Amino acid sequence: MTKTRRMMEENIALVDIVAELVDARIPLSSKNPDIDKLAVNKKRIIILNKADLADSKKTDMWKSYFADEGFKVICTDSKTGNGIKEIYPACRELMKEKIERLKARGRILVPSRVMIAGIPNVGKSTLINKLVGRPLTKTGDKPGVTRSKQWVKIKKDLELLDTPGILWPKFDDEAVGLNLAFTGAINDDILEKNEIAVRLTDKLVKEYPGCLEDRYKVSEEESPDEIFINIGKNRGFLTKGGEIDALRTASVFLDEFRGGKLGKVTLEIPQK
Numbered sequence: 598m599t600k601t602r603r604m605m606e607e608n609i610a611l612v613d614i615v616a617e618l619v620d621a622r623i624p625l626s627s628k629n630p631d632i633d634k635l636a637v638n639k640k641r642i643i644i645l646n647k648a649d650l651a652d653s654k655k656t657d658m659w660k661s662y663f664a665d666e667g668f669k670v671i672c673t674d675s676k677t678g679n680g681i682k683e684i685y686p687a688c689r690e691l692m693k694e695k696i697e698r699l700k701a702r703g704r705i706l707v708p709s710r711v712m713i714a715g716i717p718n719v720g721k722s723t724l725i726n727k728l729v730g731r732p733l734t735k736t737g738d739k740p741g742v743t744r745s746k747q748w749v750k751i752k753k754d755l756e757l758l759d760t761p762g763i764l765w766p767k768f769d770d771e772a773v774g775l776n777l778a779f780t781g782a783i784n785d786d787i788l789e790k791n792e793i794a795v796r797l798t799d800k801l802v803k804e805y806p807g808c809l810e811d812r813y814k815v816s817e818e819e820s821p822d823e824i825f826i827n828i829g830k831n832r833g834f835l836t837k838g839g840e841i842d843a844l845r846t847a848s849v850f851l852d853e854f855r856g857g858k859l860g861k862v863t864l865e866i867p868q869k
């Protein structure tokens with residue numbers, strides 16, 4: 598068993614609630630299915646983070662999808678803090694029955710415990726910092742680094758594990774790998790930037806027609822390769838030899854997409 602997985606198991610054993618963050622633009626691709634096995638018997642929350650970048654109609658579809666799967670669902674923008682205040686009431690609601698039961702038996706009530714988990718880059722550290730109200734964890738991922746566990750009081754009856762649980766993304770499926778690459782969840786080196794950019798062009802023409810035309814004044818009638826070249830041309834990204842600077846075009850295009858400049862985009866919808 599890997600160290601990361603062992604740490605996850607140890608941490609999950611200590612909590613009542615596992616709140617899993619996914620990227621609202623790719624809720625399934627950014628979800629590690631292993632957590633369902635690891636967190637069996639735990640109360641579960643799905644947090645659709647980066648909701649500010651996602652297509653709100655599709656976010657609603659994902660909310661119903663995960664609710665049907667038995668999760669409590671919350672949408673957040675961790676950068677501004679939108680939606681974060683829903684986490685505490687959701688935890689209370691999930692723990693209500695257990696607390697009532699303990700109360701009825703006259704037991705002393707201890708605070709419920711929650712941990713945040715998710716693949717890299719979904720916004721775990723940003724969310725924890727907002728939830729706690731001060732910087733706590735270092736942004737970055739060092740699975741397997743052992744240090745003592747610390748609990749942070751969110752309210753008198755809720756404590757948060759101060760370090761998030763890190764899960765690795767699963768991308769056996771090409772479409773999942775591409776979605777992770779488009780949103781920047783996996784390193785651009787895994788696939789070539791130009792390749793990612795051309796594939797994203799293709800996807801956007803199909804799913805959000807008009808979006809490239811609006812921003813880059815390119816015709817969407819052309820092939821994805823042509824569209825990509827025209828984006829570079831229209832932006833004036835040329836090399837000394839007058840060719841388009843493909844790497845610069847890809848970098849700017851991907852940065853703009855990831856930063857929401859092409860509009861609110863969700864790249865997958867629930868399949869039932």
Ligand code: G4P
Pocket residue numbers: 646647648649650673674675676677715716717718719720721722723724736737738
């Ligand atoms: P992690 O712990 O899960 O690895 O993710 P982390 O908090 O480091 O966030 C990864 C990136 O996503 C950061 O951007 C962060 O600002 C951004 N982010 C997190 N939550 C949200 C959100 O709800 N909405 C939006 N739009 N962005 C979010 P970065 O570019 O790496 O850093 P920075 O330039 O913001 O400092």
